[in-house]
Amino acid sequence: MPPVTPADPTRPRIALTAGEPAGIGPELIARLAGEDLGADLAVIADARLMAERAEAIGVTLELEEFRLDARPPPGRLGIIDIALAEPSHPGSLDPRNARYVLETLAQAADGAASGTFDAIVTAPVHKGVINDAGVPFSGHTEFFADRAGCRVVMMLVARDLRVALATTHLPLAAVPAAITRDGLSTTLRILNTDLRRRFGLAAPRIAVLGLNPHAGEGGHLGREEIETIEPVLEVLRKEGLDLVGPLPADTAFVPSQLTGFDAVLAMYHDQGLPVLKHAGFGHAVNVTLGLPYIRTSVDHGTALDLAGSGRADAGSLRAALQLAIELAARPR
Ligand SMILES: NC(=O)C1=CN([C@@H]2O[C@H](COP(=O)(O)OP(=O)(O)OC[C@H]3O[C@@H](n4cnc5c(N)ncnc54)[C@H](O)[C@@H]3O)[C@@H](O)[C@H]2O)C=CC1
Numbered sequence: 001m002p003p004v005t006p007a008d009p010t011r012p013r014i015a016l017t018a019g020e021p022a023g024i025g026p027e028l029i030a031r032l033a034g035e036d037l038g039a040d041l042a043v044i045a046d047a048r049l050m051a052e053r054a055e056a057i058g059v060t061l062e063l064e065e066f067r068l069d070a071r072p073p074p075g076r077l078g079i080i081d082i083a084l085a086e087p088s089h090p091g092s093l094d095p096r097n098a099r100y101v102l103e104t105l106a107q108a109a110d111g112a113a114s115g116t117f118d119a120i121v122t123a124p125v126h127k128g129v130i131n132d133a134g135v136p137f138s139g140h141t142e143f144f145a146d147r148a149g150c151r152v153v154m155m156l157v158a159r160d161l162r163v164a165l166a167t168t169h170l171p172l173a174a175v176p177a178a179i180t181r182d183g184l185s186t187t188l189r190i191l192n193t194d195l196r197r198r199f200g201l202a203a204p205r206i207a208v209l210g211l212n213p214h215a216g217e218g219g220h221l222g223r224e225e226i227e228t229i230e231p232v233l234e235v236l237r238k239e240g241l242d243l244v245g246p247l248p249a250d251t252a253f254v255p256s257q258l259t260g261f262d263a264v265l266a267m268y269h270d271q272g273l274p275v276l277k278h279a280g281f282g283h284a285v286n287v288t289l290g291l292p293y294i295r296t297s298v299d300h301g302t303a304l305d306l307a308g309s310g311r312a313d314a315g316s317l318r319a320a321l322q323l324a325i326e327l328a329a330r331p332r
C-alpha cells in the first residue's frame with residue numbers, strides 16, 4: 001500500500017467528468033493526469049475505460065479511489081468509478097451508455113452543490129446520442145442549471161475575449177421568440193454580476209449585439225432590437241450596468257470596435273461562438289455563470305474522428321482546469 005498523504009485544504013478539489021466514452025474526453029484526461037496543476041482531481045468515469053484509453057494513446061495512468069481525507073501520491077489520479085452500461089469503442093457511439101454519462105454529471109453536480117468539490121470541469125458529451133437514448137438533453141449548461149434550479153449564462157473565454165450567449169442550444173428558428181425582455185434582463189444581470197464576482201472586474205463594460213443584420217436597420221430589417229433589446233438596456237443602464245448596444249454583429253468583433261469591452265453578449269450560439277473559436281480554438285474555455293459553484297469546460301466537442309488516436313489536443317482541457325482553479329481561489 002502506498003503511503004497516505006492527508007488532504008490539503010489549500011488545494012481546490014475538482015470533479016472532472018470524462019464525458020462521452022467514445023469521444024476524446026477520457027484520453028485527454030489521461031494525458032493530463034501526470035501534470036500537477038495545483039488542484040486535487042476526482043475523475044468521474046468508468047475506471048476500466050480510463051485505463052483502456054490511456055493505454056491506447058501510450059500514457060501510463062495509475063488510478064485510485066477518490067477519498068475526501070487523502071490525496072493520491074504524485075502521478076496517481078483519484079477516481080469515482082461509475083460503470084459503463086456497455087463496453088465503449090473509440091469513435092463508436094452507443095445510446096446504451098447515455099445514462100452512464102448523465103450519472104457522471106449528476107454526481108459532479110451533487111458533489112459541487114454539497115461542497116465536496118470546489119469546481120466541476122467537464123470533458124465533452126455527445127448531445128445527440130443522449131437524445132437518441134430517449135433523454136431530452138441540450139447540454140451541460142442546461143443540465144447543471146436544471147439540477148441547481150437556477151438561471152445561468154454560457155460564456156466562452158479566449159484570452160481577453162469573452163463571449164456570452166443570450167440563448168444557447170436552440171434551433172435557429174426558435175431563437176427570436178426565445179429573446180424576451182425577462183430572459184435578456186436576467187442574462188445581463190448574471191453576466192454583470194459574475195464578471196464582477198468571479199472575474200474581479202469592478203465595472204464590466206458589455207457590448208450587446210443586435211439579433212438582425214445591421215441591428216435591425218432602424219426597424220427595416222427586424223424589430224427585436226426596438227421592441228426587446230433597447231428597452232432592456234435602457235432599464236439596466238438605470239441600475240448602473242455599463243451596456244453598449246444593440247450593436248451590428250458583423251462589425252462588433254472588429255478589433256478596434258472591441259477595445260474597452262470586457263465581454264460581448266451575442267444573441268445566439270452561432271452569432272458569437274464562431275468568432276471566439278476562430279480566435280482561440282484549442283485554448284478557449286467555456287464557463288457557466290450563475291451557478292452556485294464553478295463549472296468550466298472545453299471549447300470543443302467529442303471529436304469522434306480523433307478518439308483513440310492520441311492526436312487530440314489537450315490544450316483546452318488544461319485551460320479549463322487552470323481557469324477553474326483560478327476561479328476557485330478567488331473570494332466569492
Ligand atoms: N462541452 C461539450 O460537451 C461540447 C460537446 N459538443 C458535442 O460534440 C459533438 C461533436 O461536435 P462537432 O461539432 O463535431 O465538434 P468537435 O469539436 O467535436 O469537432 C470539430 C472538429 O474539431 C476537431 N477537434 C475537436 N476537438 C479537438 C481537439 N481537442 N484536438 C484537435 N482537434 C479537435 C475535430 O477532429 C473536428 O475536426 C456534438 O454532439 C456536440 O454536441 C460540442 C461542443 C462542446
Ligand SMILES: NCC(=O)COP(=O)(O)O
Pocket residue numbers: 138139140141142273286297
Ligand atoms: N458550443 C458549446 C457547447 O456545445 C457546450 O455546451 P455545454 O455542454 O457546455 O452546455
